[in-house]
Amino acid sequence: MTSHPVGSTGEGVFTALTAEHRGKLMALAREVSLPGGARIFEEGERADRFWVIRSGTVALDVHMPGRGRVVIETIGAGSLLGWSWLCPPRQWHLAAETRDPVRAWEFDAAAVHDLCAEDTALGLSLVTVVAEIIGDRLRATRTRLLDLYGPPGSGPVP
């Protein structure tokens, strides 16, 4: 059993992959450091990269007329940042900004796509990992829709 945070090496997100697959994928990783308040990507831009956060926090936000940038969710160490690179239209649906200094592994999406085409078993494992993460985030979003901590009687109409 590992000691947490599993993501402290940046590879934690990929622990479900075999050592060989993880090695191939991590060979494409580039270490990046970003200061607090850095805009990582903007809504509508081409999603050509993704990141595994090693330390620090990133806020996902959306611009709303009259309200400015509204933070939808924050993502911390050991988490995957970005999945829009995986499927068309490969555009970011949200924007991302660092909350504090962030260290991350950055992956070039085109290089990862090429690797997956070359090694389809790796490709399937990676898609499974990302699908599991998307499932987790969807469940979390549904839980928030329930407005669990709201006053009695609040939340969605059954």
Add this chain to the structure above:
Amino acid sequence: MTLTPLSYRVVDRRDETHDTVTLVLEPAADALKPFAPGQFAMLYAFGVGEIPVSVSRLGDGRRLTHTVRAVGAVSRALCGLRIGGWVGVRGPFGTAWDTAAAHGNDLLVIAGGIGIAPLRPLVDAVLAEAKAFGRLNVLAGARTPADLLYGDEFPAWGKPFGAVTVDRPSGGWTGRVGVVTTLLREARFTPSGTVAFVCGPEVMMRATARALIHQGVRPDRIRVSLERNMRCATGHCGHCQLGPLLLCRDGPVVGYDQAEPLLTVREL
């Protein structure tokens, strides 16, 4: 434990949020037996009714501290009490957070909303004998930044890991946004040597327990506090029944191995 309420007077009160108040109560004469973290009292608002409320801090053994959220008639009446007001109190009732059984383990204290109230005495107890435990992680979720309870105490709890997250950020909130389970990735614990104490809405506790089990924490080492309506609180009326359990007596704190099959059945 007494069957008739003892009179207690409000000697201090603090508005925690727009709908939540902490009351410090002192006995008029005889005091109830000391409470343990996780146990609850039946608080009687004169002329309105009686409800179960956990102790939110253990004092000198005579005074009682309760944090109450106004959701209906009785809780609203209690929140409306001023210093000098009177409350009828019975207790202590129910099972406690078992800290002795957690000695030597990493600890996860995970709260949602008002669920932080029953967990605060547990955090106090752990901090008082910190060397007896591994790493303490306190994770709390709230609806908005304005709904966070005990925000001023939180920094002292955050060693090695403490974090709060809100569902709906507002007004310059620079903390975390999202459900409390998202903080688990960053918490410091070894799953096979961890005991988790979880309190909050049932959906939140189920989601948290599932995430912990997925990470390798044993179900019986995940302690949850279950709530059902209570009347007698002494195991006689059956009001608080959940399957084979009477939660006023066998709960509110139970292991998730016991709770899980009961919580996923719709109506028992």
